[in-house]
Amino acid sequence: MSTLSAVEENYLKYIFQLSEIFENGIVKTNDLAYKLDHSAASVTDMLKKLSEKKLVAYKKYYGVSLTRNGLTIAVQVLRKHRLWETFLVKNLKFTWDKIHEIAEQLEHIQSDELIDRMDQYLGFPKFDPHGDPIPDKAGNISLPNVVCLADAKLKKQYQLANVNDDSAAFLKYLNKIQLKLNDKVKILDKEEFDETIQLLINDKKQLTISNDAAHNMWVRSVKEI
Amino acid sequence: MSTLSAVEENYLKYIFQLSEIFENGIVKTNDLAYKLDHSAASVTDMLKKLSEKKLVAYKKYYGVSLTRNGLTIAVQVLRKHRLWETFLVKNLKFTWDKIHEIAEQLEHIQSDELIDRMDQYLGFPKFDPHGDPIPDKAGNISLPNVVCLADAKLKKQYQLANVNDDSAAFLKYLNKIQLKLNDKVKILDKEEFDETIQLLINDKKQLTISNDAAHNMWVRSVKEI
DNA sequence: TATAATTTTTAGATTAGCCTAAACATTTCT
DNA sequence: AGAAATGTTTAGGCTAATCTAAAAATTATA
Numbered sequence: 364m365s366t367l368s369a370v371e372e373n374y375l376k377y378i379f380q381l382s383e384i385f386e387n388g389i390v391k392t393n394d395l396a397y398k399l400d401h402s403a404a405s406v407t408d409m410l411k412k413l414s415e416k417k418l419v420a421y422k423k424y425y426g427v428s429l430t431r432n433g434l435t436i437a438v439q440v441l442r443k444h445r446l447w448e449t450f451l452v453k454n455l456k457f458t459w460d461k462i463h464e465i466a467e468q469l470e471h472i473q474s475d476e477l478i479d480r481m482d483q484y485l486g487f488p489k490f491d492p493h494g495d496p497i498p499d500k501a502g503n504i505s506l507p508n509v510v511c512l513a514d515a516k517l518k519k520q521y522q523l524a525n526v527n528d529d530s531a532a533f534l535k536y537l538n539k540i541q542l543k544l545n546d547k548v549k550i551l552d553k554e555e556f557d558e559t560i561q562l563l564i565n566d567k568k569q570l571t572i573s574n575d576a577a578h579n580m581w582v583r584s585v586k587e588i
Numbered sequence: 589m590s591t592l593s594a595v596e597e598n599y600l601k602y603i604f605q606l607s608e609i610f611e612n613g614i615v616k617t618n619d620l621a622y623k624l625d626h627s628a629a630s631v632t633d634m635l636k637k638l639s640e641k642k643l644v645a646y647k648k649y650y651g652v653s654l655t656r657n658g659l660t661i662a663v664q665v666l667r668k669h670r671l672w673e674t675f676l677v678k679n680l681k682f683t684w685d686k687i688h689e690i691a692e693q694l695e696h697i698q699s700d701e702l703i704d705r706m707d708q709y710l711g712f713p714k715f716d717p718h719g720d721p722i723p724d725k726a727g728n729i730s731l732p733n734v735v736c737l738a739d740a741k742l743k744k745q746y747q748l749a750n751v752n753d754d755s756a757a758f759l760k761y762l763n764k765i766q767l768k769l770n771d772k773v774k775i776l777d778k779e780e781f782d783e784t785i786q787l788l789i790n791d792k793k794q795l796t797i798s799n800d801a802a803h804n805m806w807v808r809s810v811k812e813i
Numbered sequence: 814t815a816t817a818a819t820t821t822t823t824a825g826a827t828t829a830g831c832c833t834a835a836a837c838a839t840t841t842c843t
Numbered sequence: 844a845g846a847a848a849t850g851t852t853t854a855g856g857c858t859a860a861t862c863t864a865a866a867a868a869t870t871a872t873a
Binding site (some may be wrong): 617 | 820822
């Protein structure tokens with residue numbers, strides 16, 4: 364198989380990410396179009412092309428899913444993206460909200476040796492700065508045991524494990540309220556009327572966050588001390 | 589000025605490199621075509637386009653040179669290329685002969701902040717692993733005082749300052765004969781018949797190199813101890 | 814200096830990746 | 844179930860970057 368273009372790699376990556384959201388794993392043309400910010404017609408074109416290359420299973424008017432080959436490539440692109448993000452934050456001291464755009468470019472650099480050496484240089488990290496799992500060379504992904512903060516239990520101790528990285532605005536918000544990965548969080552109360560949440564951070568700082576914000580945060584449970 | 593494509597950046601970079609070879613600074617269509625491995629017709633097309641953007645001064649059937657704007661961009665691309673090469677060798681432990689191709693891709697990643705942070709991370713290096721000067725953020729280039737080994741004097745102590753990085757085969761050859769940057773070299777004798785050179789390396793190892801090889805090495809003179 | 818050889822440009826074609834508008838298929842609503 | 848709304852595909856077009864073949868300009872040669 365000849366090497367894919369950055370555009371093709373992007374399609375596979377986004378199909379993978381969207382397919383994880385829907386239980387059946389089938390991605391609709393419009394959802395992809397929205398994610399990629401392209402017209403639905405363009406997406407249809409590309410899906411036909413990827414289908415010919417046997418990277419996706421595409422059925423007209425129904426949807427698309429990855430083949431085994433397509434999945435392998437998508438996971439490797441994700442691996443590159445997350446390793447680069449890790450490097451940008453850990454070594455170059457970038458803040459969360461600026462790395463996505465750069466990693467979107469770096470993930471398409473073609474060299475297996477480069478990414479393997481980078482992996483080693485970083486110490487084979489299992490999670491990226493957002494808390495997302497980094498696939499290893501073989502494509503294995505560690506799945507942490509997390510729950511959405513919006514669905515988390517009251518008065519139980521959690522730790523911030525992961526955040527949605529789609530919106531730079533949200534990442535800036537996290538900076539502003541000084542909430543970082545692995546900080547301890549406990550829900551003190553949920554307001555029934557507007558679903559706002561009273562959150563206790565690291566056993567000392569208390570603040571109110573919206574249900575919207577809570578939907579962007581993922582937490583893992585922590586033993587109480 | 590909107591951002592340029594990787595292809596446009598490449599043209600500017602190669603025009604810059606070729607213009608340094610010819611005294612008048614004028615680059616011919618065919619030379620560029622050879623360097624880029626494109627047809628001459630394609631090059632003509634692109635030169636017209638770059639000329640419209642005022643990045644080059646192009647005169648039909650005569651040749652092309654960079655404008656001030658074009659030069660600025662070419663130097664920044666070179667800066668990125670050489671900083672990335674430095675990172676690949678110093679941090680990721682790549683060998684010389686494998687980095688060019690990867691740096692060719694990395695040099696087109698668009699983010700000023702990325703390259704400035706990388707510069708700092710590397711300690712603001714002045715020369716890359718081949719001994720080529722790395723332009724600083726403002727575009728200033730340190731020019732080391734070097735001479736081609738083929739033109740160097742007999743029995744005089746030099747140090748390997750720079751090598752041509754165009755050919756992976758040559759870089760492999762250097763690895764094989766275990767000659768590295770900054771090694772001490774002294775020409776013991778030149779054979780008139782075939783222009784081969786008897787070279788003394790680090791005051792102990794002696795070997796014969798071809799005139800061809802000598803033309804790919806650049807040395808700076810060193811005080812004898 | 815006229816002609817041959819070389820270099821460069823022009824003309825016309827191709828591919829990837831995008832678009833809009835119109836047609837078609839599916840789903841939802843009454 | 845038929846009509847309306849929504850989602851998807853098809854048809855046709857555009858731009859960037861490449862190509863080959865033919866024409867034109869320049870340079871070298873006899």
